[in-house]
Amino acid sequence: MKGYLQLKSGDCFHGKWLTDAPNGEVKGEIVFFTGMTGYQEVLTDPSYKDQIIVFTYPLIGNYGINEVNFESEKPHVAGVIVYEAKQTAYHYEAKFTLVDYLQKWGIPMLGHIDTRAVVKKIRNDGSMPAVMTNQIMEKEQQIELLQDIKVSKVASLRPQSYGDGDHHIVLVDYGTKHSIIKSLVKRGCKVTVVPNGMSFDEIQHLKPDGILLSNGPGDPKDLMAELPTVKKLIRHYPTLGICLGHQLASLALGANTKKLTFGHRGANHPVTDLQSGRVFMTSQNHSYVVEQNSLKGTGLSVRFTNLHDQSIEGLEHNVYSLQTVQFHPEAHPGPGESDYIFDEFIETVKDNNGRVIAYA
Numbered sequence: 001m002k003g004y005l006q007l008k009s010g011d012c013f014h015g016k017w018l019t020d021a022p023n024g025e026v027k028g029e030i031v032f033f034t035g036m037t038g039y040q041e042v043l044t045d046p047s048y049k050d051q052i053i054v055f056t057y058p059l060i061g062n063y064g065i066n067e068v069n070f071e072s073e074k075p076h077v078a079g080v081i082v083y084e085a086k087q088t089a090y091h092y093e094a095k096f097t098l099v100d101y102l103q104k105w106g107i108p109m110l111g112h113i114d115t116r117a118v119v120k121k122i123r124n125d126g127s128m129p130a131v132m133t134n135q136i137m138e139k140e141q142q143i144e145l146l147q148d149i150k151v152s153k154v155a156s157l158r159p160q161s162y163g164d165g166d167h168h169i170v171l172v173d174y175g176t177k178h179s180i181i182k183s184l185v186k187r188g189c190k191v192t193v194v195p196n197g198m199s200f201d202e203i204q205h206l207k208p209d210g211i212l213l214s215n216g217p218g219d220p221k222d223l224m225a226e227l228p229t230v231k232k233l234i235r236h237y238p239t240l241g242i243c244l245g246h247q248l249a250s251l252a253l254g255a256n257t258k259k260l261t262f263g264h265r266g267a268n269h270p271v272t273d274l275q276s277g278r279v280f281m282t283s284q285n286h287s288y289v290v291e292q293n294s295l296k297g298t299g300l301s302v303r304f305t306n307l308h309d310q311s312i313e314g315l316e317h318n319v320y321s322l323q324t325v326q327f328h329p330e331a332h333p334g335p336g337e338s339d340y341i342f343d344e345f346i347e348t349v350k351d352n353n354g355r356v357i358a359y360a
Contacts, residue, residue: 003110004136005030005052005081008128008143011121012136015110018085018099021134022108027145028052028078030130031287032119034266038283038333039098040065043075043107046154046175047243047285049217050145052130054081054118061098064089071177071332075102076154076217079132080109081118108132126261127287150217151175151244156195159206165189167349170208172196172233174216174223174244179332183342184212196223200232210238210349213245215328220247220257220288227252238321238352240345243286246324250315256294260311263287264326267334270307271314271327279307282327283334289326290315321348 001021005013007030032054033042039060042048060082080102089097102109110132122128129143137143154175163185171181171193184191192206196216203211211233231252233239241249247257264284271282289311292302304314304325314325328334329341 004133005110005113005130006133006137007121007130009121009125013113013118015113018109018111019103026079026108026132027143028130029127029145030054030122031127031263031265032056032122034268035333038267040069041071041333043077044071045177045285046072046076047215047217049076049150049154050078052079052081052132053077054115056115056119058083061086063091064094065096065098065101066093067095071179075105075107077107080107081113081115082109082111083113083115085109085111122262127263149222151196151223154217156193160193162191163189167346168207168209169212170194170203170206171212171214174214176214177330177332179330180214180242183330183339187342187346196226200229208237213239213241213248215243215245220244220251223248234320234322238348241324243326243328246326247288247290249322249324250290250300253300254298255300256291257288258291259288272305272307274303274305280337281335282338283331284327286326321352
């Protein structure tokens, strides 16, 4: 059955429904992911909440869906755009085909779309609202998206504990991925995942040795109410911020963020560690970055930069035990070259030895 992808720019792309056609329109911000693999992790990453994802690699789904690589309990994307998706799965761990998995959750997928043309449009005009539909829209019809705080749709509602290691890390959840929790547990940590919005006093009562500010969807400035608590946590505990957590830590200390034209989404983004001079590949998924010219007076200094556009990929503080990264060191999907970030964080936690220090 024919289906259509309509962009706010007015461009319309014809395709074929690979899942059942949706009842009515499916709207979302359209973005693209450049990895050749990793579609299972992308679909279940809460940071993609309500987005329509275009996979740039022409063949998606050939190794199916397994039961171990989920980043959350369900897919979060609004819809999927591909050139071709396999109706079968060729891997010994596969339990579902990609089509069957999306069908189960009611996520529509359009195939036979000219994904190269779609991506070129996004690169030129930026990420924008889009709609997947059964009929061509009238030119004058506007595509408007609901303005909501997406973190509230994906974050934990109550504390949960994982592992029983010697180092107690409280993970403030803005839409965390399972692999971040696993990365801490395998390094000898007990991890307590707490809802964002929990007060500093409530977190302090848990007696953490360190704090992790997680990834999550949306504009960090939608969470301005979180910043006083984030700043208190940074002043009292060794802290690691990942993706949205990196942006929130920066805002809390007086820096600013801005939206990129089309964001960074893929498993092949080169980053330089200015401390070691090392270049490595990273997995990324974000629309917003910290502005370089806003760091003056914050105590923050750049440690990591993106080699494609020289944007900030990570920060350190000259007083607080704070490290932040814009990329995903847990690397699901993506190369694992940056997981040493977790090792550095744990070493900082060990050096602090459970002390609670309030900086002036």
